[in-house]
Amino acid sequence: MKISRREFLKGLGASAASLAAIGVSGTVFGAEEKGLPARYYRAAAKLQNSLAGEVPCSFCSVGCGLRVRVLENVPLFVEGATQHPINGTVSWSGGTPAYRSLCGKPFHIVEAMRLGKEGILRSAMVRKSGGVFEKSDIDSAIARAAALIRETHSAKFIKVDSEGRTVNRCEAIGFIGGSYSSNEECYAAQKLMRGLGLVYIDTVARSAIAPTVQGLLATFGRPGATNPIPDIANADAVLIVGADPATETPAIMRYVFDAVIRKEAKILCVDSRHSGTAARAHTHAAVRPGTELAFILGMINFVLQNGKYDEEYLRNNTDAQFFVAEEFRTIVDTDGVFSGYSEGEYDRSSWRYILGRDGRVARDDRMKHPRTLLQVMKKHFGRYNESAVCRVTGVSRQVFNSICEDFCTRTGKMGAAGVVLFGRGLTARATGTQAVRALAILQILLGSIGVSGGGLIPIVSEPNAQGAADFGLLFEFLPGYLPSPTKDLDSFDAYVRQHRKVSREPDAFNEWKNIDCYLASYLCDMYGATDIQTAYSYLPKRDPRKDYSVYGLLCAMERGEIEGLIVMGEDPAASLNSERWFAALSKLRWLVVFDWMVNDTAAFFEDKRFGSGGPEVVVIPSTVFVERQGSFTNITRWVQWQGAQILTFVKAERITGLSFLNSLYEKLSDGGTGFDEGLRALNWEKAAMVDASIVLTIINGLDFKSGNSVGTRTLLNSPLDLKADGSTQCANHFYCGCTAGKRKWQEGDNRLDDEGGLGLYRNWGWSWPSNVRVMYNRAGVRRDGTPFAKPLVRFSAAKWMNDMDTVDGAPNASPKEIAPFVATPEGVAKMFSSALPDGPLPAFYEEPDLPFVNQFSPAYRTNPVLIRREGDILMGDSSFKGTEKLAVCLRFSLGEHLGAGSYTRRLPLFAKFLSQFFVEVDSETARELGIRSGEKVRLRNLRMKDGIVLPALVTKRLSSFRVEKTSFGTVAVCTSCTPLGEIKGGVPVNALFPTAGDPSSKNASEIGLCVIEKA
Ligand code: SF4
The missing domain is CATH 3.30.200 (Phosphorylase Kinase; domain 1)
Known part of the structure; x- marks a missing residue:
């Protein structure tokens, strides 16, 4: 040629x-x-x-x-x-x-x-207990998986619990999946798994997404990022906390640089690491590891004490003017905890606003009364003053003030806005959810929510983590963030009574008032024409006291309570604590993995310590990313469609997630014996469920009574169409109407036109809810309709002019009729919230593994309602004294790895490039211990007494620090460093970290303390 x-x-x-x-x-x-x-x-x-x-x-x-x-x-x-x-x-x-x-x-x-060594899987693999993998055809492998599920289900399904309550659940089977699957696959997976009665339904992406979901839900009533990624370019300042977009997500960083060029924005970085982003920032606060939250609380105090908040915005849009209950006490009044604390948990009854005689929240719109939230916050956050914050974080006053001035003075005025980007360096902490709340409060005070160039954007490395959370693959939520039912709520009415948000505010849209419509539509999607009460009874009811997260599942596996595990497109053994996961997996009776490669979870028995016996393992080969069809939701709620043009490459040797679930459903329901009527009643239209574009139609929502099948039913247009009487079918109210518009984005009608020139691109893909690109965008318009801060929508001649964005909330309601924060019962952004178990306002505590005195509240070192798990020994509880050198251990991912690297680690070419794993050691500690790059060091702690040995990479990217008179080192290990794969020196580094952590997100803290020594 x-x-x-x-x-x-x-x-x-x-x-x-x-x-x-x-x-x-x-x-x-x-x-x-x-x-x-x-x-x-x-x-x-x-x-x-x-x-x-x-x-x-x-x-x-x-x-x-x-x-x-x-x-x-x-x-x-x-x-x-x-x-x-x-x-x-x-x-x-x-x-x-x-x-x-x-x-x-x-x-x-x-x-x-x-x-890769094995390359893409081209057949199913089955391993008998104690054996090795043998090839199998896909159909037989799924049949075997179905048989195993059926056996466990028949033996362990609980219809009525010991208290006589109908619970319809099976706790002996777990499901993990989501972030590598499309929205349609997530939807179908939760449907089948909940149809089976599973309650251990979770995603490994919990660690990345759950703090954001919980923090934003508590503050705004919705869990999603507020502004789209290209809108970062409109910011007057960019605050980046615990994230490194310059290294990990250059597509985001380009918009940060655009903001610098277009708006002369300042880049401000708060991170313990001297990262690529820190190197490009105008100012970098290199905080002591684990004190990022203290720095943000200091910024809030700076805003409050120096009057940098936007008073008009506060009065219009927030709870700053609301009276807080007389009996409420902050950490300042009660030596480190809020009112209601007793023995590791809070009674939250004092965390409330005062209601007037008319049932509305009492308020002082001058915000001067000592019981108004603004004044209570001044007292609470006053503890985080400049000198205390600088002492705890180790940041100089000059750097602290420079960041405060550059962010708060630039943005806390009419017509200006700043954006906050944040990552795991902030959220993977025992107070991770409260840290998201703190950022939200900062942005609310500065008037930067609901306007262009403002908002909150998490940086999440797991793909479709947002979609997985949106579609109910966090155990505590059904799709659309409806709380998953608990055993005490034994009827549809009891559920609605418990979870419906009631409002007496005449201008509050309060979209959660319609929770009965959302739940009824979900039930109709699950169980079809059955009456709503019966359908509700089929849903599995979890025990509200139990932890069904991936971490709780691990503990249940260790206790021998789990017989079988289904893992779909994720790799928990590599992502979390591989040492504990390998041991726990070996206790299962069976394991089903759906993936395009044999990952660490499926191959755990290759670690010889766990190779004998163990579960039967069935691996079903999944299509790779170019072979499938479906929608994916990015971290700023943009839903994009992957069309069919590359699907022609699918061969019989691999199947899509929808085909897998459909086939599994068929084999499970075949004959119907041994199964509860809930599974038999499942509304699963087989012909529709294999086609992602039809599944998207189901997700859109249908008028259930208008036809006998998916194809004949009428599409719904918006969540406002949903009904509580069983006449509408919709699994996720936030996605209702997604395909019903004139523009068929899922058929490739995506346009790059940007009407307002702000980078909202609202003709590209679709954005939940209702294609709103900037949530709460009514906040940029005064109640009389005049614009006051970077407005995205205009109200003119008695109607909304949606020339840049779609108005959020009821489209025909004027600014006077509806307050901007349409998802809270009060119609305002809630800086004070009783939704989280560890406080209505954020407070700083040390990480559970760190033995330091909490200088803000000495009586409470770590989060007083910390979630603790079995087998977790905390270094913070011990007095690890003596001559040993202690170092704080952080985790990082290599940008080249996908997730925890279970695929990329098996690539010989990549293994040549990165021939062995390493531990980064800060240069001062290396000098003190006489360690040079390449020399071996041992890290050990109470959880890993023998420790792990890795070659050192001496770096200036980390710094050592002093607390009182003691110097501590900082080291960082690669999350992807597990013993399996092609790269040498893989050791179970994640065992160095605790599983104790955040009570709101149920996440583990990603800060460990260890002894470092030359090996
Ligand atoms: S992994 Fe993909 S989506 Fe993420 S920054 Fe890289 S190219 Fe973009």
Whole structure:
């Protein structure tokens, strides 16, 4: 084959990265015209024969566009999509479709698919207890999985519990999945699993998403990020806390730089690590690990004490003017805890507003009365004054004040706004959810919610973590964040009474008042035409005192309470504590894994300590990312569709998640014996459930009475159409109406037009709820209809002008009729909330593993309602004294790895590049202990007495610090460092961390304390 160089470069548009991805090293761009080596022509021939298509990137939650080439049923290489609002064309830079950003992750994953040791699975695998994997056909493997589920279910299903309550649950089977699946797969998975009565339904992405969900729900009534990613470019200041977008998500960082260019925004970074983002920030506060929250609380105090808040915004939109109960006490009054504390838990009855005779919240709109929330907050946050915060965090006064001034003074005024980006360095803490609340409070005070250039955006590396949470793969929620039923709520009416938010505020839209409509529509989706009370009785009822999260599941597996586990597209053994997971997995009777590669969870028995006996393992091969169809929700609620153009590559050797679940359902329900009537009553239309586009229609919501099947029913237009009488079918009210508009985004009608020039791109994909791009956007308009701060919607001539965004809440209600925060019962953003178990306002506590005195509240070192789990010995409880050198241990992921790296770690090429794992050691500690890069060090603590040994990488990215007179080191280990895979030196590093943690999100703290020594 003869191809000219010009054809080679221009005709194919191949980049150097593309060539590298197909096995050609070096670059062609510097080559001489006179000729190219034969390998280039071979590469070009491969490219010419390959097929291309564009898909949303499903490797993290940013939602970039990928252009993918596929050859012989295997992805060949990826590039950034040029025509994409997140990583494609930059609208402010002239509109040329030439610029696209892409992080390295997709390249490595495609490499793993092409070249990994096992490559993509091409058949099912079955391993008998104590044996090795043997190939099987998919149908037989699913039949075997169904038989195993059936056996356990028959033996362990509980219809009525020991107290005589109907609970319809099976606690002996667990399900983990979600973040690597499409929304349609998540929807179908929760449906089948809840149909089976499972209550251990969770996602590993909990660690990334749950604090944000809980923190935002408590504050705004909705769990999603407020503003879309491209809107970052409209910010006057960007505060980045505990996240490193410059390294991990360049597609986000480009908008931060855009804000600097367009608005002269300041980049302000609060992070214990000297990260890539810190290096690019105007100011970096290198806080002591675990004190990021203290810094944010100090910023709130700065705003309150210096009057930097936007008074008009507070009066219009927040609870600052509300009276707080007389009996309420803050940590300042009660030596470190709020009122109601007793023996590890709170009675929350004093965490309330005072109601007037008319049932409305009593208020002082001057916000001067000492019982108004603004004054209570001044007292509470006064504890976090400049000198105390600087002492605890180790940050200089100059840096603290510089960040406060640059963020709060720039943005706390009319017409200006700042955005906050945050990550696991803030949220993976024992107070992680309260940290999200603290950021929300800061933004509320500054008037930066509901306006352009403002808001809160979490940075989450797990793909479709948002979709997994949206569709009920966090155990505590059904889809749409309806609380999952507990055994004490034994009827539909009891559930609604408990969870309906009642409001006496005449201008509160209070969308949760319709929870009866949402739940009835969910039940109709689950069980069809059955009456609502009967349908509700089928739903599994969990025990409200039990922890059904992935961490709780681990403990239950260790106790031998779980017989079988179904894992769909996730790898808990690699992501969490592999030492404990391997041991717990070996206690199962059976394990079913659905994935495109044999991951660490499926292959745990390759670790010889756990190889004998153990469960029967069934692995079902899943399609890879280019083969499937479906929608994915990015971290700012954008729902993007992956179309069918690349689906032609699906072969019988792999199946989609929907096919797997459908086949499993068929085999489980075949004959129907041995199953509770709940599973038999499940509304599962087989023909519809294998097609993602039809499943999306079901998700959209249907008028149930208008036809006999999905295809004949009428689409609903919005959540306002949902009814409580069983006449509407909708699994998730937030997605109701998603496909009902004129623009068929799921059929490829996506446009890059940006009407307002603000980067909202509301004709690209769809955004929940109701295609609103900036939530609570009524907040930019005064109650009389005049704009007051960066408005996104206008009210003119008695109607809303949706020229930039869709107005949030009832579309026909004027600003006077409806207050901006449409999801809270009071119609305002709630800085004071009783929704979380550890306080109505955020407070700082030390991490559970750190033995330091909490200098703000010495009587309470760590979170007083910390969630503690069996087998967890905390270093913070001990007096680890003596001559040993102690170091705080942090976790990080390598950008090249997908998640915990269970796929990428098995790639020989990548293993050559990163030949062995390592531990980063701060340079001062290394000097003190005489450790040089490459030399072995041991890390050990009470949970790992023998410790782990890894080569050191001495770095300035971490710093040691002093607490009182003692110096502590800082080390960091790679989450992906498990014993399985191609890379040498893998050890179960996650065992160094506790599983104790945040009582709101049920997450474990990701800060451990260990002894460091030369090995
Ligand atoms: S930033 Fe995330 S979505 Fe974008 S290319 Fe990288 S992995 Fe994919």
